[in-house]
Amino acid sequence: MRFKKNILCIGAGYVGGPTMAMIAFKCPEYKITVVDINPKRIAEWNSDNLPIYEPGLFEIVSSIRGKNLFFSTDIEKGIKESEIIFVSVNTPVKEFGLGAGMAADLQYWEKTARQILKFSQSHKIIIEKSTLPVKTAQAMERILHSNKKGVDFDILSNPEFLAEGSAMDDLINPDRVLIGSRETESGIKARDELVEIYANWVSGERIITSNIWSSELSKLVANAFLAQRISSINSISALCEKTDANIKEVANAVGMDKRIGNKFLQASVGFGGSCFKKDILNLVYICRHYGLSEVADYWEQVIRINQYQKERFILKMMETMFNTMAGKKICLLGFAFKAETSDTRESPAIFIAQKLLEEKAELRISDPRALGNAKADLAGSKGVIEYISDPVEAAKGCHAICLMTEWELYKELDFKKIYKIMEKPAFIFDGRNILNHSELFDIGFNVFSIGMPLFTHL
Ligand SMILES: NC(=O)c1ccc[n+]([C@@H]2O[C@H](COP(=O)([O-])OP(=O)(O)OC[C@H]3O[C@@H](n4cnc5c(N)ncnc54)[C@H](O)[C@@H]3O)[C@@H](O)[C@H]2O)c1
Numbered sequence: 001m002r003f004k005k006n007i008l009c010i011g012a013g014y015v016g017g018p019t020m021a022m023i024a025f026k027c028p029e030y031k032i033t034v035v036d037i038n039p040k041r042i043a044e045w046n047s048d049n050l051p052i053y054e055p056g057l058f059e060i061v062s063s064i065r066g067k068n069l070f071f072s073t074d075i076e077k078g079i080k081e082s083e084i085i086f087v088s089v090n091t092p093v094k095e096f097g098l099g100a101g102m103a104a105d106l107q108y109w110e111k112t113a114r115q116i117l118k119f120s121q122s123h124k125i126i127i128e129k130s131t132l133p134v135k136t137a138q139a140m141e142r143i144l145h146s147n148k149k150g151v152d153f154d155i156l157s158n159p160e161f162l163a164e165g166s167a168m169d170d171l172i173n174p175d176r177v178l179i180g181s182r183e184t185e186s187g188i189k190a191r192d193e194l195v196e197i198y199a200n201w202v203s204g205e206r207i208i209t210s211n212i213w214s215s216e217l218s219k220l221v222a223n224a225f226l227a228q229r230i231s232s233i234n235s236i237s238a239l240c241e242k243t244d245a246n247i248k249e250v251a252n253a254v255g256m257d258k259r260i261g262n263k264f265l266q267a268s269v270g271f272g273g274s275c276f277k278k279d280i281l282n283l284v285y286i287c288r289h290y291g292l293s294e295v296a297d298y299w300e301q302v303i304r305i306n307q308y309q310k311e312r313f314i315l316k317m318m319e320t321m322f323n324t325m326a327g328k329k330i331c332l333l334g335f336a337f338k339a340e341t342s343d344t345r346e347s348p349a350i351f352i353a354q355k356l357l358e359e360k361a362e363l364r365i366s367d368p369r370a371l372g373n374a375k376a377d378l379a380g381s382k383g384v385i386e387y388i389s390d391p392v393e394a395a396k397g398c399h400a401i402c403l404m405t406e407w408e409l410y411k412e413l414d415f416k417k418i419y420k421i422m423e424k425p426a427f428i429f430d431g432r433n434i435l436n437h438s439e440l441f442d443i444g445f446n447v448f449s450i451g452m453p454l455f456t457h458l
Helices: 016-026 039-045 057-064 075-081 107-119 136-144 167-172 185-198 212-243 247-255 276-289 293-320 348-358 371-377 391-395 415-421 437-443
Strands: 005-010 030-035 069-072 084-087 124-128 153-157 177-181 207-211 329-333 362-366 385-387 400-403 427-430 446-448
Touching: 005 016, 005 075, 005 107, 016 030, 016 057, 016 069, 016 084, 016 167, 030 075, 039 069, 057 167, 075 107, 084 107, 084 185, 107 136, 124 136, 124 185, 136 153, 136 212, 153 185, 153 212, 177 185, 177 212, 185 207, 207 212, 212 247, 212 276, 212 293, 276 293, 293 348, 293 427, 293 446, 329 348, 329 391, 348 362, 348 371, 362 371, 362 391, 371 385, 391 415, 415 437, 437 446
Parallel strands: 005 030, 005 084, 030 069, 084 124, 124 153, 177 207, 329 362, 329 400, 362 385, 400 427, 427 446
Antiparallel strands: 153 177
């Protein structure tokens, strides 16, 4: 079959895999190839054991893989054959040199630009899907136009707003698709080509366009606002604990105001995920670069509160469990940074686990999807750690349970049975406020949550 267009995506991660699966699914006339430098990842995309878990992803991938969706390590061939290239490589925080711990590490991004330049033989539209600091597209443009081959490129910014755990739903039904382009004739033509792809399933009024820098900045700002709401409610949870107010009641009353809305007002042990922290750090770095120190300080505080919330959680555990953890068995229910994903990047569970290990607690970690990643995250940590899929088995003989991820299945556990097989006094620290605390108290547990009344027999 001859395809209308050949599309390449460089980077087969949490963004590249699901987004390209959706485009291939909705546009059978396009051939989509996803390439990556990591052969293991590509082998997994070509197997029944996909490298990431997202509800509905496997069904879509297996229905179109080998038809118009392909996964490969042959980057050179992919670049040569494609007319449109999405770039969704990782953009972590820089760990060295200038801007270390804050600025984006653009080495993967720049290597990709140079590869595109090296192998391109014809005009291409390059689409920035990774989240990048403002004006990165301009840098890519400069690299690509430094060629003497006479090959022309148009650069677009098309940041991805999907949330892990609901990626497929978000992709089918996005709040908006944002496309940034240059206002030149060829920039607008390239933009229209990308609009045409999304228009296969996204209604026109949800596809919005802007200049490239607004598009890049909008993605950073959207993540900063989302994280800010979590830190805002978490900061108030600390006050609730001092004053006997209940954070759920406060969040409910506040969220019913239409101007505020009730989303992202769930207090917890803190936010995680690969994006929020790094994107805010990028924003802070850019603000400092432009001399806007008040603005930088304002956004930096969102990250400080998140760290404070995790530290508060550990301090509360210590205080409650008689100021010693040595030799105590602690069950972590959940390790993923949120429910419905296998991703553990920046998960608060990593911090909590490491702190407990430093205190010489013994860990039993359970998670329905993320145990593989949990093992990798804690590989260098000293201490006793067991990984047990069955949550009831994991809690057996433990002194305390820490609920780290809001998996639905944890609400339905047989806590009467769990109580019987735990050490006494038995503690539950509900880091997501999802359990029925009064019921657990009646069973015999001492229950601690975030910003809510304590239920303790002690
Ligand atoms: N994860 C999310 O929820 C999310 C949402 C929106 C945007 N983003 C952004 O999308 C980008 C990608 O995020 P992710 O979570 O998919 O990252 P990821 O680490 O899961 O995937 C990136 C992939 O790119 C590959 N790669 C790196 N350099 C390469 C190269 N030169 N050639 C080919 N492959 C290369 C890596 O091997 C990796 O498999 C980031 O900028 C991120 O901020 C992520």
